[in-house]
Amino acid sequence: MSIFSKIKQTISLLKDVDLDALGKLSQKVDLPEVMTAVGELDDRQLKGLMKMLKSQGKKGQHKLPPIDGDFYDLSLKLTERQREIQLKVRHFMEKEIKPIANEYWNKAEFPFEIIPKMAELDICGIAYDGIGPDEQSFLMEGIIAMELARIDVSISTFFGVHSGLAMGSIYVCGSEEQKQEWLPKMQRMEKIGAFGLTEPDVGSAVAGGLGTTCKQGGDEWILNGQKKWIGNATFADVVVIWARDEDSGRAKGFLVRKGNPGFKAEKMENKMALRTVQNALITMKDCRVPESDRLQKCESFKDTAKVLKMTRAAVAWQAVGCARGAYESALKYTKKREQFGRPIASFQLIQNHLVEMVSNLTAMQTLCFRLSELQDEDLLTDEHASLAKVFCSMRTRDVVSRAREVMGGNGILLEHDVARFVADAEAIYSYEGTKEINSLIVGRAITGYSAFVS
Structure with missing residues (x-):
């Protein structure tokens, strides 16, 4: 040479x-x-x-893989339009919600200023034919729930109550007149909804009889009773109230408007989870509602159950989002946190925790993806939705626990986000049907025997 x-x-x-x-x-x-x-x-x-x-x-230039909880690349199965919506929601949550999430969670207040910004996303009622945007599918509803919960489960819950439970009740059980009056405004988030089913003394047993009663008198109904844990109810423009008809014993639904006489919503305090969500204790005393505000297509609790089945899948996706947020936060932390002269992500025991977390997360994601496919194919059953709720809410608890563990003492500080996910996972575990009740629904389907106590 x-x-x-x-x-x-x-x-x-x-x-x-x-x-x-x-x-x-x-x-x-x-x-x-x-x-x-x-x-x-x-x-x-x-x-x-x-x-x-x-x-x-090349010294000091060791290239690390990106932090991404979608280990099996399920996003590749989305259409171009679906992926566009997913990334639009992700960008919004990263830019608008992440910087304020811990602050509002800590002081148990709701950031009302985000509602007009969320409205611009045009994602409310995305699964409802003729109501939501062009991309109508339950899969996208689930993906959105996951993306919201990945940053803040409270915001995901606020949205799920409004777009899922409240709008869903009107979509499934409302008359055409009621749909026309409420759904377009709710889709644009000009009007916010809440859903009142759970009561102080009746949670899982609502199917067996509601304590809140309704009685018809002429062209109006008189409602009496209480509801508890009702998200958005302190500020909602309309609250869907489910009550037992004193004459027939059947469940009926009502659209109770903001400011309706005899209706009082008190904010619940001292919660350890979903602190940003404004849950209320509702008291109704001779609350008069016109017949025109009764959900015209609700004749029994079976109609109420249709709404719950439809939204339970989104709650399973919400659990996925909570787990994904905790996992990604923990993974990021372990790459930056150094002990004994190197990042703790390089330690065997830490990697074991991370692998357990991503294994659970991947199983949850693939299960929910198939669940939403069944829903879009109109093949979803109660047991399908219940299995997803049981499995995902349990596995989420394990993921957030390990996320906190790899952070050591820092895991209990809000500034690292995981502490919030740990607390919020407990709420997901209980609402939309407890683990025990959903397990019995699945158990009945696979054995042919009902273990419910009648």
């Missing part, structure tokens, strides 16, 4: 060397003299020099 060739090869190699470092080197040594010396090296010596320069040029 000629001296010219050796120098040319060395110059080519130096392109990979940090230019700032090269500039500083030129101030200390005579580079032309160095290049002349390089040209006098034999092949063995030159190879040694090149190896040394390569190792120096």
Whole structure:
């Protein structure tokens, strides 16, 4: 090899060397003299020099894989339009919600200023024919629930109550007049909805009889009773109230408007989870509702159950989002946190926790993806939805627990986000049907025997 060739090869190699470092080197040594010396090296010596320069040029540049909880690349199964919506929601949550999530969660207040911004996303009622945007599917409803919960489960719950439970009740059980009056405004988030089913003394047993009663008198109904844990109810424009008809014993639904006499919603305090959600204790005392505001297509609790089945899948997706947010936060932390001179992500026991987390998360995602496919194919059953709710809410608890564990003491600080996911996972575990009740629904389907106590 000629001296010219050796120098040319060395110059080519130096392109990979940090230019700032090269500039500083030129101030200390005579580079032309160095290049002349390089040209006098034999092949063995030159190879040694090149190896040394390569190792120096790449020092500290160990490339790490991206932080992404979609380990099986399920996003590749989405259409271009679906992926566009997913990323639009993700960007909104990263930009608008993440910077304020801990603050509002900590002070148990709701950021009302985000509602007009959320409305611009045009995602409310995305699964309802003729109501939502062009991309109508339950799969997208689930993906949206996941993306919202990935940053803040409280915001996901607010949205799920409004777009899922409240709008869903009107969509399934409302008359055409009621749909026309409420759904377009709710889709644009000009009017916000709430859903009142759970009561102070009746949670899982609502199918067996509601404590809240309704009685018809002429062209109006009189409602009496209480509802508890009703999200959005302190500020909602309309609250869907489910009550037992004193005459027939059947469940009926009502649209109770904001400011209706005899209706009182008190904010529930001292919660350890979903603190941003404004849950209310509702008291109705001779609350008069016109017949025109009774959900005209609700004749029994079976109609109420249709709404719950439709929205339970989204709650399973919400659990996926909570787990994904915790996993990604923990993974990011372990890459930056150093102990004994290196990132803790390089330790065997930490990697074991991370693998357990991503395994659970991947199983949850694939289960929910198939669940939503069944829903879009109109093949969803109660047991399908219940199995997803049981499995995902249980696995989420495990994921958030491990996320907190790999962070050590820092895991209980809000600033690292995981503490919020740990607390919020407990709410997901209980609402939309407890683990025990959903397990019995699945158990009845696979054995043929009902273990419910009647």
